[in-house]
Amino acid sequence: MLWQALTLQLGYNATLVAIGAMLLGIAAGVSGSFLFLRRRALVSDAISHATLPGVGLAFILMVALGGEGRNLAGLLAGSAISAAVGLLCVQWLTRNTRLAEDSAIGAVLSVFFGFGIVLLTVIQTMQAGRQAGLDSLLLGATAGMLRSDAILIAAGGALTLVLTLILRRPMIMVAFDEDYAAARGLNVRQVDLATMALVLAVTVVGLKIVGLILIVALLIIPPVTARFWTDRTARLWLLSGVIGGLSAYTGAAISASAPQLPTGPIIVLTSFALFVLSLAFAPGRGVLAAVLRHAAFQRRVHMRQGLLALAQGQPIYERYTIRLLRRAGLARADGVATEAGRARAAKALLDENRWDILRAMPDHEAAAALYDGMRPIETVVTKDQLTEIDARLPAPREVTA
Amino acid sequence: MSGAEFVPLSLTPLLIGVFAAIGCALPGNFLVLRRQALIGDAISHVVLPGIVLAFLVTGAITTWPMMIGAGGAALLSVLLIEAIRRLGRIEPGAAMGVVFTTMFAGGVLLLERTDTSSVHLDVEHALMGNLESLIWLDARGWGSLLDPVALAGLPPELTRMALTCLGVAAFIRLFWRPLKISTFDEGFAQVIGMRTGLIGISLVGVSAMAAVAAFDAVGSIIVIAMFICPPAAARLMTNRLAAQVGWSVAFATFAAVLGYVLAGYGPLWLGARDSVSAAGMIATVSGLILAVAALFGPARGGQQA
Numbered sequence: 248m249l250w251q252a253l254t255l256q257l258g259y260n261a262t263l264v265a266i267g268a269m270l271l272g273i274a275a276g277v278s279g280s281f282l283f284l285r286r287r288a289l290v291s292d293a294i295s296h297a298t299l300p301g302v303g304l305a306f307i308l309m310v311a312l313g314g315e316g317r318n319l320a321g322l323l324a325g326s327a328i329s330a331a332v333g334l335l336c337v338q339w340l341t342r343n344t345r346l347a348e349d350s351a352i353g354a355v356l357s358v359f360f361g362f363g364i365v366l367l368t369v370i371q372t373m374q375a376g377r378q379a380g381l382d383s384l385l386l387g388a389t390a391g392m393l394r395s396d397a398i399l400i401a402a403g404g405a406l407t408l409v410l411t412l413i414l415r416r417p418m419i420m421v422a423f424d425e426d427y428a429a430a431r432g433l434n435v436r437q438v439d440l441a442t443m444a445l446v447l448a449v450t451v452v453g454l455k456i457v458g459l460i461l462i463v464a465l466l467i468i469p470p471v472t473a474r475f476w477t478d479r480t481a482r483l484w485l486l487s488g489v490i491g492g493l494s495a496y497t498g499a500a501i502s503a504s505a506p507q508l509p510t511g512p513i514i515v516l517t518s519f520a521l522f523v524l525s526l527a528f529a530p531g532r533g534v535l536a537a538v539l540r541h542a543a544f545q546r547r548v549h550m551r552q553g554l555l556a557l558a559q560g561q562p563i564y565e566r567y568t569i570r571l572l573r574r575a576g577l578a579r580a581d582g583v584a585t586e587a588g589r590a591r592a593a594k595a596l597l598d599e600n601r602w603d604i605l606r607a608m609p610d611h612e613a614a615a616a617l618y619d620g621m622r623p624i625e626t627v628v629t630k631d632q633l634t635e636i637d638a639r640l641p642a643p644r645e646v647t648a
Numbered sequence: 649m650s651g652a653e654f655v656p657l658s659l660t661p662l663l664i665g666v667f668a669a670i671g672c673a674l675p676g677n678f679l680v681l682r683r684q685a686l687i688g689d690a691i692s693h694v695v696l697p698g699i700v701l702a703f704l705v706t707g708a709i710t711t712w713p714m715m716i717g718a719g720g721a722a723l724l725s726v727l728l729i730e731a732i733r734r735l736g737r738i739e740p741g742a743a744m745g746v747v748f749t750t751m752f753a754g755g756v757l758l759l760e761r762t763d764t765s766s767v768h769l770d771v772e773h774a775l776m777g778n779l780e781s782l783i784w785l786d787a788r789g790w791g792s793l794l795d796p797v798a799l800a801g802l803p804p805e806l807t808r809m810a811l812t813c814l815g816v817a818a819f820i821r822l823f824w825r826p827l828k829i830s831t832f833d834e835g836f837a838q839v840i841g842m843r844t845g846l847i848g849i850s851l852v853g854v855s856a857m858a859a860v861a862a863f864d865a866v867g868s869i870i871v872i873a874m875f876i877c878p879p880a881a882a883r884l885m886t887n888r889l890a891a892q893v894g895w896s897v898a899f900a901t902f903a904a905v906l907g908y909v910l911a912g913y914g915p916l917w918l919g920a921r922d923s924v925s926a927a928g929m930i931a932t933v934s935g936l937i938l939a940v941a942a943l944f945g946p947a948r949g950g951q952q953a
Contacts (some may be wrong), residue, residue: 345947
């Protein structure tokens with residue numbers, strides 16, 4: 248069943264939903280990455296909650312005009328308008344009062360959402376208009392979706408994605424270096440506004456699939472996940488789009504494969520699974536990589552200190568050091584150096600003495616700054632410099648075992 | 649309106665609303681100043697899986713397991729946010745976004761997978777609360793306030809919310825000086841030997857406690873709105889912390905009372921028959937207060953302030 252869902256064999260609607268979700272996921276991942284780079288990830292939370300009163304008002308308006316209240320296009324248009332108003336409120340509060348952005352976000356989020364709930368309770372008491380579908384916009388529901396709705400979502404996702412791709416260059420520039428972008432003649436405020444508009448479009452399109460509370464996850468989790476894998480802005484948004492698309496598509500397929508698997512939460516949990524995998528296993532920034540790096544560093548420190556102790560005939564008390572030296576065949580279990588160990592120890596001591604001289608030479612300040620107690624000096628200075636250093640070395644001294 | 653109608657039907661919801669509003673607004677003052685305002689938002693999202701889990705374990709809607717579940721979930725989320733922030737070197741806002749959306753999604757999924765048809769447990773209940781239903785059936789009028797038999801029938805939420813509110817107020821009063829100093833100048837607080845990390849964590853803990861208690865009684869919308877709107881509006885009224893806390897309490901009380909009245913009686917005045925969501929209306933009123941403060945508040949300032 249899951250395999251059929253993943254290969255799009257569960258019927259026309261499920262296929263449309265999966266493709267629409269994937270397009271939405273890609274668009275959300277890409278536009279979300281610019282939001283993330285601008286350190287404004289949680290603005291999306293305000294935008295998404297601010298859609299609710301628009302949905303309610305659009306419903307009331309459409310019923311009042313004698314139409315069907317559940318028309319998805321109408322509801323989405325209403326949600327877009329009220330989300331835009333919410334966004335403007337956040338910007339106005341941040342710019343014109345002393346409130347910080349997080350307070351503005353929280354205030355807009357809670358007030359708009361509260362007002363939306365008031366409108367929903369008004370709608371519940373209305374007799375007309377078949378309001379049953381409205382709740383699904385809170386948490387998203389693709390079961391029983393109309394074909395026209397599915398097409399609308401797929402088209403909206405595709406359109407948002409195209410717009411994001413067109414606007415990506417200025418957005419990258421602003422996200423990476425605001426001042427440089429301004430110096431190049433970009434209007435930073437307009438670019439920011441465009442980013443927000445794209446986020447808003449993603450939110451509105453995503454209402455039906457993942458619902459307004461969880462759409463935030465699609466905007467935040469993929470960029471954060473992508474950040475583990477790359478340090479380059481140009482790759483970040485691409486990767487984020489791929490991760491977003493993958494989680495949305497997989498999530499939609501899983502949810503279509505069995506009943507009682509709501510689409511929105513499954514998509515969010517899928518992307519969180521990708522996030523956890525990246526947090527654990529990504530090279531460079533991942534936790535496992537960091538642990539391994541730390542262990543390797545520890546090994547080098549112990550090795551070096553052990554060799555220096557051997558060279559100077561000092562006893563080694565640290566068991567880990569002795570174990571390392573033994574494993575490398577440099578010392579016996581009682582801490583006495585082997586033949587190879589004496590050679591390596593002499594080399595380490597020479598290295599250390601050379602470093603001491605280098606660090607006392609004012610000409611080599613830059614090279615001396617690289618001293619970390621482990622680096623072989625040949626990797627830092629040229630042969631000529633080494634000769635110059637060696638000329639100042641004290642007379643050689645035998646290493647005693 | 650006569651006491652015989654007001655006391656049983658409206659007095660207790662009104663009081664619970666006021667206590668919840670004040671209990672959240674008090675720590676909210678410091679959260680807003682510390683730029684941690686969205687912690688309330690995060691907490692009110694993550695309690696959902698905790699509550700559902702508590703229901704799965706006990707099989708019934710009982711208060712204490714649910715409070716423990718909610719508190720545990722709030723604690724877990726704070727730990728997770730901190731872990732992701734440190735381990736992944738991710739900015740706090742994004743780390744928070746990752747955690748609370750995921751935990752909320754987990755809660756929704758759990759809820760869909762369990763058979764909760766026999767009990768009153770769904771997402772809308774969690775969001776909107778059921779302030780209107782916390783009525784005092786034993787009351788017959790104002791005289792019941794002195795009647796021990798009737799008093800025994802008070803909704804337990806009222807006592808719990810009042811105690812929480814008192815506890816929060818006591819915390820703020822006792823630790824006023826450390827809270828104030830570490831909020832405004834963390835470096836200085838550290839220099840004079842305050843454990844700023846501990847202070848920060850206790851503030852978040854007390855906020856979580858208030859949020860969980862209020863969430864149970866009035867739903868998460870009020871929690872988020874009251875953490876932020878009254879303190880933010882108060883911040884635009886004054887430059888003094890004590891005055892700001894005073895204003896925020898006044899605003900919270902005003903929002904709770906006016907919101908409740910408007911929700912309950914507003915539609916009747918407009919000729920409609922049914923009332924609207926009190927929680928939503930209280931949040932809306934608090935937003936209007938903030939709007940007025942942002943337009944006319946004496947200390948609204950600009951970014952330079």
